[in-house]
Amino acid sequence: MLDRIANLTYRRARAVLVLSLLAVVALAAVGFGAFGKLQGGGFDDPDSPSSRAAALIDEKFHGQDNLVLLVRAKSGDLRAPEVEQAGQQLTRGLRKEPGVTQVTSYWAPGGSALTSRDGAQALVLAHMDENDTERVSEVTEKWTGERGAVVVRAGGGAALNEQINAQVSKDLAIAEAIAVPVTLLLLIVAFG
Numbered sequence: 001m002l003d004r005i006a007n008l009t010y011r012r013a014r015a016v017l018v019l020s021l022l023a024v025v026a027l028a029a030v031g032f033g034a035f036g037k038l039q040g041g042g043f044d045d046p047d048s049p050s051s052r053a054a055a056l057i058d059e060k061f062h063g064q065d066n067l068v069l070l071v072r073a074k075s076g077d078l079r080a081p082e083v084e085q086a087g088q089q090l091t092r093g094l095r096k097e098p099g100v101t102q103v104t105s106y107w108a109p110g111g112s113a114l115t116s117r118d119g120a121q122a123l124v125l126a127h128m129d130e131n132d133t134e135r136v137s138e139v140t141e142k143w144t145g146e147r148g149a150v151v152v153r154a155g156g157g158a159a160l161n162e163q164i165n166a167q168v169s170k171d172l173a174i175a176e177a178i179a180v181p182v183t184l185l186l187l188i189v190a191f192g
Contacts, residue, residue, distance in 0.1 A: 024184065065102060065125040067136070068156035069094075074149055077119040078106065082149035087122065090152065094126055094143060099135050102127040128158045136162040 009016050044051050071090065073083045084107065091105040106114040106122035114123040128136055140154040140162065 024180075028180070065104065065127050066130060066157035067100070067126040067128050067139070067154065067159060069124040069126075069143065070121060070153045070155060071106070071124060072121045072151045072153075074146075074151060078115060078122050079119070080149065086148040086150045087124075090143060090147065090150075091124055094124060094139075097139055097142075099132060100126050100128055100139060125156075130158045130161050133162045133165050137166070 044054075069090070071078075071087055073080060076083065078084065078087065087105065087107040091103060091107050094100055094105075095103045103124065103126045104114070105111050105124040107124075111122075114125070115121065128139065130136065136158045140159050144152045144154045
């Protein structure tokens with residue numbers, strides 16, 4: 001059987017090469033959409049005590065805070081009226097976002113411990129579904145950056161997962177863009 005394949009390939013080399021190139025192009029077009037569907041995960045043992053505790057926290061308290069916004073005053077400290085107004089606006093706006101729950105803030109009652117020692121930075125904590133990376137991305141883009149008298153940066157598990165997924169998708173696309181042509185070149189060199 002291999003003799004027949006070898007003879008066919010030898011006799012019809014151009015046709016085999018053209019068909020191979022068409023197959024590579026067609027499969028690349030079909031496979032390109034796979035990058036958006038790949039998901040990270042599988043890092044946790046569902047039977048471990050930490051996973052059971054996380055499931056209990058999700059069940060009883062609707063999850064733990066996994067979106068952390070660090071708010072830094074551009075000048076002065078957090079007690080400046082314009083900084084306080086920006087912080088309160090951020091807190092109120094975040095509470096109105098769909099999919100965002102449990103918003104706790106330095107600017108909310110009982111939040112005075114959510115500040116740095118120098119009084120120039122504060123935290124706003126919230127909970128989001130980490131698996132909804134699109135929504136996490138929308139919320140972090142909307143509420144971070146320069147916002148009047150403050151600069152807001154995102155952190156926490158939800159923001160970290162979203163950034164990791166975005167970076168992995170980019171890296172996979174680059175790796176495939178390099179690996180496929182190099183592999184094809186090596187095959188041509190090796191098999192003529």
